[in-house]
Amino acid sequence: MSAPAKKAADAPAPAGPPRRNLLAAMAAGGFGLVAGIMAIVPGGWAFISPLLKKRDTAVRWIRVAMLDAVPADGLPHRFPIIEERVDAWNRYPPEPVGAVYLTRTGATPSPQCFTADCPHLGCSVDFKSDQNEYKCPCHASGFALDGHVLFGPSPRPLDSLSVELRNGNEIWVRFEKFRSGIAEKIAQ
Amino acid sequence: MSKILDWIDHRTGYRHLIKEALYEHIPGGSRWRYVWGSTLTFTFVVQVLTGLVLWMFYSPGAQSAWESVYYLQNRVSGGPLLRGVHHYTAQAMVILLAIHLSQVVIDGAYRAPREFNFWIGLLLMLVVLGFALTGYLLPWDQKGYWATNVATNIASVTPGAGRQVQQLAVGGDNYGNYTLTRFFGIHAGVLPALLVGLVVVHLALFRRHGITVHVSKPPRPDQYFWPEQVLKDAIACFTIIGLVMFLAWKFPPELGAPADSAEAYAAARPEWYFLFLFQFLKLFKGDMGELIGAIVIPGALMFFMFLMPFIGRSRFGHGLCVAVIGCLLAGAVLLTGAALYQDRQAQLFPNKNFSQVTAVLDEIEIDLRRSGEQSKYHNQNEETRLKTYFAGDAVKAAAFQSQLNSYRAYRQSQEYLEAVADAGRQAERAQQLARPGIPPAGALSLLRNDPKTQGPKLFRRQCASCHDHANAKGEGIVTLRPLDISKDGKGRPVSDAKDAPRFTPNGAPNLNGFASRDWLAGFLDSAKIAAADVDLKKAEITGAPYFGNTSHWKGTMTKVVAKRFGNMNDAVRADWNRLIAALSAESERPTQNAVDGEFDNEAIAKLPAKATPADRKKAVIAARTTALTKFECTECHKFHGEDGADAPDLTGYGSRQWLIDFISNPGHTRFYGEDNDRMPSFAADAAHPESNLLTQRDLGLIVDWLRGDWYEPPVEPKPEKPKPAVVK
Numbered sequence: 025m026s027a028p029a030k031k032a033a034d035a036p037a038p039a040g041p042p043r044r045n046l047l048a049a050m051a052a053g054g055f056g057l058v059a060g061i062m063a064i065v066p067g068g069w070a071f072i073s074p075l076l077k078k079r080d081t082a083v084r085w086i087r088v089a090m091l092d093a094v095p096a097d098g099l100p101h102r103f104p105i106i107e108e109r110v111d112a113w114n115r116y117p118p119e120p121v122g123a124v125y126l127t128r129t130g131a132t133p134s135p136q137c138f139t140a141d142c143p144h145l146g147c148s149v150d151f152k153s154d155q156n157e158y159k160c161p162c163h164a165s166g167f168a169l170d171g172h173v174l175f176g177p178s179p180r181p182l183d184s185l186s187v188e189l190r191n192g193n194e195i196w197v198r199f200e201k202f203r204s205g206i207a208e209k210i211a212q
Numbered sequence: 213m214s215k216i217l218d219w220i221d222h223r224t225g226y227r228h229l230i231k232e233a234l235y236e237h238i239p240g241g242s243r244w245r246y247v248w249g250s251t252l253t254f255t256f257v258v259q260v261l262t263g264l265v266l267w268m269f270y271s272p273g274a275q276s277a278w279e280s281v282y283y284l285q286n287r288v289s290g291g292p293l294l295r296g297v298h299h300y301t302a303q304a305m306v307i308l309l310a311i312h313l314s315q316v317v318i319d320g321a322y323r324a325p326r327e328f329n330f331w332i333g334l335l336l337m338l339v340v341l342g343f344a345l346t347g348y349l350l351p352w353d354q355k356g357y358w359a360t361n362v363a364t365n366i367a368s369v370t371p372g373a374g375r376q377v378q379q380l381a382v383g384g385d386n387y388g389n390y391t392l393t394r395f396f397g398i399h400a401g402v403l404p405a406l407l408v409g410l411v412v413v414h415l416a417l418f419r420r421h422g423i424t425v426h427v428s429k430p431p432r433p434d435q436y437f438w439p440e441q442v443l444k445d446a447i448a449c450f451t452i453i454g455l456v457m458f459l460a461w462k463f464p465p466e467l468g469a470p471a472d473s474a475e476a477y478a479a480a481r482p483e484w485y486f487l488f489l490f491q492f493l494k495l496f497k498g499d500m501g502e503l504i505g506a507i508v509i510p511g512a513l514m515f516f517m518f519l520m521p522f523i524g525r526s527r528f529g530h531g532l533c534v535a536v537i538g539c540l541l542a543g544a545v546l547l548t549g550a551a552l553y554q555d556r557q558a559q560l561f562p563n564k565n566f567s568q569v570t571a572v573l574d575e576i577e578i579d580l581r582r583s584g585e586q587s588k589y590h591n592q593n594e595e596t597r598l599k600t601y602f603a604g605d606a607v608k609a610a611a612f613q614s615q616l617n618s619y620r621a622y623r624q625s626q627e628y629l630e631a632v633a634d635a636g637r638q639a640e641r642a643q644q645l646a647r648p649g650i651p652p653a654g655a656l657s658l659l660r661n662d663p664k665t666q667g668p669k670l671f672r673r674q675c676a677s678c679h680d681h682a683n684a685k686g687e688g689i690v691t692l693r694p695l696d697i698s699k700d701g702k703g704r705p706v707s708d709a710k711d712a713p714r715f716t717p718n719g720a721p722n723l724n725g726f727a728s729r730d731w732l733a734g735f736l737d738s739a740k741i742a743a744a745d746v747d748l749k750k751a752e753i754t755g756a757p758y759f760g761n762t763s764h765w766k767g768t769m770t771k772v773v774a775k776r777f778g779n780m781n782d783a784v785r786a787d788w789n790r791l792i793a794a795l796s797a798e799s800e801r802p803t804q805n806a807v808d809g810e811f812d813n814e815a816i817a818k819l820p821a822k823a824t825p826a827d828r829k830k831a832v833i834a835a836r837t838t839a840l841t842k843f844e845c846t847e848c849h850k851f852h853g854e855d856g857a858d859a860p861d862l863t864g865y866g867s868r869q870w871l872i873d874f875i876s877n878p879g880h881t882r883f884y885g886e887d888n889d890r891m892p893s894f895a896a897d898a899a900h901p902e903s904n905l906l907t908q909r910d911l912g913l914i915v916d917w918l919r920g921d922w923y924e925p926p927v928e929p930k931p932e933k934p935k936p937a938v939v940k
Contacts, residue, residue, distance in 0.1 A: 074379045074390070092892055093905045095677055098591060102673065104474055111274055111388035119660070120474030140476065144502070145365045145493075147358060148476030152627075154577075155594045161478035161631060162362060163494050164624060168593045177497050177505075194903070205369040205506075207499035212385065 081211075084199050088124060091193040094135050100125035100151045100158070100169070102140065105199050124185060124197055125151060125158070127169070137185040137197050138171055144178040146204045158182060179207045232419075234438035239425045241432045242440035246423060248312040250445035251452055253415075255305045256407065258453065259343075262298040263400060269294075270350070272396040274389050275654030277352035278470040282646050282655065285467055296460025297453075302344060304452055306485040309337055310541065317520065317537045320530055321424035327521035329417040332410050334517055339407050346399035348483055352392060353468035354635065358480035360395075361387060366493075366506045387473065469638035470655045478631030481555070488547035491554075513540065558625040569619040572612070576601060581694035581751040641665055644925045661909075667917020670910050671723075678720035678890065680757075681918075693719050693761065695751040704765050706746040715746065719753060719761030720891070726918055727799035727866025729807065732792045734758065738774040742766070763889045768848065769859070776843055787842050794839035799866030803920045811835070850882075858885055871915040875906070 089103050104120040123140040138158075142149045147162035157174060158167035165176030172181045186198040201212045221227045238246070269288060271280040284291040313333070316322055322330035349360040368378035383390030435441070469475075482490050489510070496505030516523075516536060523529040553560075576597050580587045589597045598616065602609035638659070645658040659665050671681055672689060682688035695706070696716045703714040725731040734740045735758050744760030746753055753761050759770055777788060797808040815835035816828050823831070833852050840846055840862070846854035850861040860883045864870040873880070876895040879888040895904040895911055906914070916922060 072380065074382070074384050075376055077384070079385060087902070090903065090905050093674070097677075111386070112384070112390050114274065114389060120472075122474055123476070145362045147362065147480055148478075150476055150478060156597075157593045159624075159627075161476075161628065162358075162480050163490075166593075168596075169591065174593060174595060177494055177501050179497075179499050179502060191903075203368065203375075204365045205502040 079212075085188070085196045086199045087190075088137075088195050088197045089126065091128075091133075091135075091189065091195055094126045094128045094195070096128045096130045098127065098129045098169075099153060099156075100127045100138070102151065105197070107199070122199065122201075123148065124199070126187075126195065134187050134189050135195060137187045138182040139185055139199075139201070141183070141201060141204070142178060143180045143183055143202065143204060143209070144176070149182070179205065180209060183209055234436070234442070236419065236422075236437040237434060238423055238437060238441055239434050241435040242437075242444055244444055244448075245315065246441060247445050247448040248308060248315060249418070251448050252305065252308050252312055253411065254445075254449040255301050255308060255452065256411070258301045258456075259298060259305070260404065262294055262301070263404075265294055266298055267400055270396070272350070272389075272392040274352070274392065274471075275652065275656075277350060277392050278467070279646070279650050279655055281351045281353075281467055282643060282650075285464070286643065286647075292464040293457075293460050296464050297456055299465040300456040300459045301453075302347060303483070303485065304456055305340055306344065308452075309340055313337065314537050314541060316424075317524075317533055319424050320524060322521045322533075323524055323530075324521070326417070326421050326424070329414060329421065330521055331518060332414045332417065334514070336407065336410050336414060338514075339403055339410065342403050343399060343407075344483060344485065346395045346403065349395050350392070350399065351467055352471045353639070354471055354475070354477045355466075355468040355480065357387065357471035357473075358477045359482045362480070363482075366502070369502045370507050371503070387471075467639060467643070468635055469642040469659060472656055472659075477635065479628065479635040481551075484548065487551040488544040491547040491551035554621060555625055555628045558622055558629055564622055566615070566619040566622065569612075569615050572598070572601060578750050581692075584694070584696075638665065645923060647925050661913070662922060663913050663916035664922040666910075666913045667922075670906075670914045671917065674894070674906060674910075674914065675723070678718070680719075680722040681724045682722055683724055688724055693753045695746060695748070695753055704744070706748060713748075715753070717761045717763055717765060717889075719756050720889070721759065721762070722757040723918055725920075726871075727796060728801055728804060729792050729796045732796050736773055736777055736788065736792060738778045741773045742770045764887075767887070787839070790839040791843055791845070794836035795862060795865055797836060798862065798864050799870075799919065800868075801866065801919050801921070858887075860884060866919070868912075868915055868919060868921070871918065872911055875911060875915070876904075 084107070086105055086107055088105065093103075094101055102123055102125055105122040105124060106118050107121045108118050109116045109121050125138045125140060126135040127137075128135040140148050142160040142162065142165060144160060144163055144165050147160050149158045149160045149165075149167065151158050156169060158171075159165070160167075160176065160178070163177050165178035166174040167178070167182045168174050170181075171184060183200075183202045185200065188196045188198075190196050203210045203212055266284075269280060269284040269291070271277060281295070285295060288294075316330065316333065345360070345363060349356045364378050364381050367381065368374045370377065379385075381391075381394065383394040481487065489506075492509075493502070493505045496502065513536075520533045524533045558564075573594075576589050580589050584590070588600055592600065598612065599609065602612060641662065641664065642655055642659050645662055646655050651657060668681075668689060671679075675681075676689050676691050680688070680690050682690045696718055697706075698714050698716045701714060703716045705712040705714050721735075741758045742760050742765045743755060743757070744753055744765070745755035759765050759767065764770060777784075780788060793807070793811045796804065797811050800808070812832045812835075815831045816823070819827060819831055837846070837852055837854060840849075840851050841854070845851065845862070846856050848857045848859035850856035850863060852863050858881070860874075861870075872895075874883050877893040878884050878891040879886075879893060880896075884891075892905060894906040895901070895908065897903050901908065
């Protein structure tokens, strides 16, 4: 180590005029703050991208089954929702993406339709034919044939979906997912 | 040597560091009760080490996460142990955290000047729980998928930013690739960084304030951290890692079937240390229940814990803090116990008797079968049915209610256990299918195209309202068919008695083993072909494995079977056996390849050695035809060259193509024509496949399943121990 350098290190810090110190402090703070923000922005921006993305709110009508495939016995029958699906960079050919229950009686031509997602926390409900009840296997909510809550923690009845009969015997369902855990039925 | 060390020390000061680290002053000497913090640090190091290597084997992606974990678990040597140690150490951390936290609170170690360290400790606890939550999803199996789905749905209930938090966690609208990349990034990057940062401050502050001394009487001499306390810590760490290794070795962590959003998963439960929260949620009902049970109360508890350093200043406050922690732990234990008991009570008490309840339910069931829509119980759920049953007798109804409740809980447990068993079967099947290698579309595509998995589901949905699929013991898919007494005097008489009431047939043959030798042996048996057990009292039809509950109950075939095979002597029986063998061989059921081959070889054996394959085929068909013509089957049925009449074509009977054609259009002239009973055409319109009841793919899956034609892994011979060579 050279002698002058050592001398400089040992010397007391030069005390400049207070005004200049304040300016330097403000500038240091300012640059530091901006630098810090700029360091966070690229990551933060991408991280919150799911919030910025416009939600796909297009109404989707899906052909679920032929009318004949639903026995007119007044009991719910489970059918898969087959749909093309995009998951980030993957586009899937039509495949099951969810399920609905269709119930048909002799009285009305058009079946009643409930989504199989439990309104409580989104588990998949199961219709128990021996008990004539829908039951959720997770937190044990029970629903009647008309969807109303019989027991358990579900805050609202099963979510019904709109049904249309097209071309005479094709059952089309307006497939939607609803927010779980709340009393109102609000589309996701 | 010492010169080199001096040189290093001069430049790094490592001796001072080591001295600082090891010669910490412990007033009152080393104690076992001081090991918990060290064990937590140790387990974290284990998680980092195993986690880093797991990282080298893991691929976050909807078609690769499960697949990479499967491969690690089954194909990488040391893989199960690696995963097991990470899995069990995570659970050990949760237990150690609970111990550490309760100790800190009981000892009052949160009080001044250690407030900040206590808060950092609480943050560390949240980080560890975050690890647990995010790690559960990463294998991307059904269990993790559904449990985490529930967890993010809980988050969405929080007022204000709940929805946004959920979206940020899920990485989009639905669970998928971005959920995995996010959870993995958080699990392997964000949380470890947070944890390291917090642990560094936690330890630095701990050193600054020193150990919270537990005053003992009589006072014991002070010691340094090294070596007594280090020894105790090391023994504790050794015990923990030993236990973890044992668990990992003996009970390798499970891997469920690959995640499937369309497939209900009735066995969804969180990991055991979150079971108390799960159970807690069941207690809250109604509009705000979710919010209160999942957010408000746990949030209030956390807030209370953050305030403990202030609350605990007074003697009373400290007592309150200890009481709250005690209640929290006791509550968690109780709720966990309750959750486990509710799920497993049917396993603990397998033969619990609910005959009083089931008798009433059966009575209602019978009334429903008898009266159908006229029944007073029609269109009612269980509870309203019982109200109707006990109408006017409130006392009895109330007495019955408690029994009913316990019966319901018991039944729920049975359902859960069955779901767990089913999940186990699905998981095993997924791993079997994955064994030869997984296509790029992922393991889920294997499962979705697997007849063994999909067949029963499709059968239940499409076929089971008429057909059963049950073995001789009655196990399989069975639907109880109500007795439908006809009012117009048509249909089948319920018994041979004169003026017996008649019922409308509403069933169809049991298809278990369709076209196999066993199945045909029953079908061509005059005692079985039209058999049906009618129970007037219970209003049900059982024991109709063939035509008994169909319009064919007195059709030509039934008559022919009765006439031809009613009383067989030995010679006829031998021909009958040949007929069955010949017809069954048409199905080419994989399960019957060996016996079918025997029949064919008999025909081929008579040929000269130089016979071409075409000659052999001809000889086989000729032999089969002879077996059929012996009983004049071809008078009605077509069979290869034989013309027949309007009965179903038996060429290729029960083969894949025959079944596909038949199910597509049973009313086709090739099959039943106008004699078709109630069977719908499932895929008659080839030009407009979208208007068919079944897609070609589903049809193929059902047919393959009916024929027992699916992939079975080769039985791997057990490695034999090499015998010691005998030296002569």
